[in-house]
Amino acid sequence: MLDRLNEAMEYIESHLGERIEAADLARTAMTSEYHFRRMFSALAGVPLAEYIRRRRMTLAGAEVLGAPDRTLLEVAVRYGYDTGEGFARAFRAVHGIGPGEARRTGAVLRSQQRLTFRLVVEGSSAMRYRLVEKEAFRVVGRKARVPLIHEGPNQAIAEFIRGIGREELNRIEALSDQEPAGLLGVSDQLDPSRAEGTELDYYQGVVTGQQDPPADLDSLDVPAGSWAVFESEGPFPQALQYLWRDVFTQWFPSNPYASRPGPEILRVRLYEEGKRAEAELWIPVERTDRGPIA
CATH class of the missing domain: 3.20.80.10 (Regulatory factor, effector binding domain)
Structure with a gap:
């Protein structure tokens, strides 16, 4: 099961510039969408949609600050946003600052690390x-x-x-x-x-x-x-x-x-x-x- 969850994480990383459907991730993990969403939020401590947004904005933030030759609209399109306004809202929700201001001031941004699920053996009591x-x-x-x-x-x-x-x-x-x-x-x-x-x-x-x-x-x-x-x-x-x-x-x-x-x-x-x-x-x-x- 953990191997298949990690395959779903790889799918997310390779499709951050596209629309990601929970049903596709569930198929990768070989389970139902209902169970996948609940498993993910319990294991990751964050809802699936929020994790995907944070990952997108983590990579987008690196380009906003580190690729000044790209316009903000180009960065927005690269990460699946049709308009600069929608991109700016998502960017601000994650980083607490708009992309234009972040580029002008070199602001400190937040980073959502990639998730990898591993088995940790603990001495907990049996359920x-x-x-x-x-x-x-x-x-x-x-x-x-x-x-x-x-x-x-x-x-x-x-x-x-x-x-x-x-x-x-x-x-x-x-x-x-x-x-x-x-x-x-x-x-x-x-x-x-x-x-x-x-x-x-x-x-x-x-x-x-x-x-x-x-x-x-x-x-x-x-x-x-x-x-x-x-x-x-x-x-x-x-x-x-x-x-x-x-x-x-x-x-x-x-x-x-x-x-x-x-x-x-x-x-x-x-x-x-x-x-x-x-x-x-x-x-x-x-x-x-x-x-x-x-």
Whole structure:
């Protein structure tokens, strides 16, 4: 898998002057576009589109400063921009200064190094997981649109849950009739980039097989499929956020599975006055033909 990811990185480097489609990179890596985007952002710590932009502007910046015989429009066209205005916006977003001013003043620019993925063997503990086949089910509860937060408490989710009220939460919990049982946090419609601050649909609800749930509640139909279920325990909320990171940076590269479209389901039990948590994370997966890391 790592060899194929590095082939995708080589593809990016050889096509920085052209439009780069995530689907082409996924084919190079022999996986789905959905899984490739998520794998990349988890491993690289930056969304795919942002990495490509930074690489383009790194090379463009070197030409802006080091090739005064080329006009700024020539540099823009060389890196796939039809207009100087679009190039200037992208340049400023990465370097914090426009290309014209950078050339006049010899400004200090930022550099995004090329990414290469390597296997690092660490003494981390084994991940606890199981595979579950589930028939179609429904998530029922209350829904809100919230921002994605990678580290620290998600205040938008906390405020949303507080606003539901204990009595309503008890009513929703009573609808739970299958695994994962009890009140759950369900994340759906995440932005493919997984960038901090992008929005997602968050449900505080339950999993049920009921065909006619209460009409005043929000619901999400989930088709049948395979799920990888991961267990974790530790400080709240860090243990939950690190669990998601470890699933994509450790488990997927080492196992013949890829993520597939669908909601992510989190069951949490808090203790020690909310300072620690036991968590169970359900991720929709599909079997791949590949073996583990190559």
